[in-house]
Amino acid sequence: MRPVAARSRLGQIRLPIRTARLVLRPPRRSDVSALVPLVADWRVARPTTIPHPYRRSDGEAFVRSQQRQRRDGKGLALLIFDRRTDRLLGGTGFHSIDWRDRRFELGYWVARSEWGKGIATEAAHAVCLEGFRTLRMHRVHAAVVAFNSKSAHVLRKLGFRLEGREREQHRDGRRWVDMLRFGLLAGELRSPPRRASRR
Numbered sequence: 001m002r003p004v005a006a007r008s009r010l011g012q013i014r015l016p017i018r019t020a021r022l023v024l025r026p027p028r029r030s031d032v033s034a035l036v037p038l039v040a041d042w043r044v045a046r047p048t049t050i051p052h053p054y055r056r057s058d059g060e061a062f063v064r065s066q067q068r069q070r071r072d073g074k075g076l077a078l079l080i081f082d083r084r085t086d087r088l089l090g091g092t093g094f095h096s097i098d099w100r101d102r103r104f105e106l107g108y109w110v111a112r113s114e115w116g117k118g119i120a121t122e123a124a125h126a127v128c129l130e131g132f133r134t135l136r137m138h139r140v141h142a143a144v145v146a147f148n149s150k151s152a153h154v155l156r157k158l159g160f161r162l163e164g165r166e167r168e169q170h171r172d173g174r175r176w177v178d179m180l181r182f183g184l185l186a187g188e189l190r191s192p193p194r195r196a197s198r199r
């Protein structure tokens with residue numbers, strides 16, 4: 001699909017996306033100060049492709065590259081905010097969109113202080129729902145390093161199935177780690193259990 005057509009398809013998503021507790025919207029340059037300390041935490045970056053150490057210039061480059069991706073209709077990164085307080089909680093988004101085969105890669109991270117409150121599940125559910133309903137995607141896929149059982153749990157809760165294991169695909173310090181590949185087809189998405197709206 002040509003970038004203009006892809007961009008207009010992406011434009012069908014009504015932003016911001018709102019869920020019971022969260023607001024999801026594309027990153028802006030003014031988000032960089034809040035973003036950097038959260039993703040600079042090694043516990044957040046370790047199972048992802050987020051560079052470490054993470055500096056202000058990385059945050060600025062991230063915002064620029066995501067704006068370009070969106071303009072070209074190749075992806076839509078979203079930051080996750082607390083609906084009540086507007087505080088930045090994490091990030092998610094539609095990555096590597098393949099319009100021909102109607103699939104995209106799901107990614108997410110949550111600030112360390114907010115883990116275990118169902119935020120990744122709620123945000124990822126909203127992204128998948130928009131992907132299937134608004135973008136008419138057929139498939140969502142996600143890759144998880146084998147030691148990241150929390151993330152695998154998030155995906156399983158949403159209905160993703162384990163589809164494969166890539167041996168020693170990821171370098172974790174001096175270790176090689178397997179990568180687990182998960183997939184979700186249209187019609188397979190499960191709703192997460194509702195959590196109290198005040199966290």
Ligand SMILES: CC(C)(COP(=O)(O)OP(=O)(O)OC[C@H]1O[C@@H](n2cnc3c(N)ncnc32)[C@H](O)[C@@H]1OP(=O)(O)O)[C@@H](O)C(=O)NCCC(=O)NCCS
Pocket residue numbers: 043044045047048108109110111114115116117118119120121122143144145148149150151153154157
């Ligand atoms: C993975 C991550 C996004 C999860 O975010 P979160 O908001 O804490 O996730 P949720 O609260 O929605 O769900 C976590 C689930 O894992 C469960 N869990 C916690 N520790 C676990 C463990 N060791 N093994 C398996 N499940 C575990 C929690 O109980 C919860 O499930 P529940 O709701 O059924 O109780 C967050 O830990 C993170 O940002 N990690 C670093 C970045 C990352 O890994 N990104 C994903 C790359 S694929």
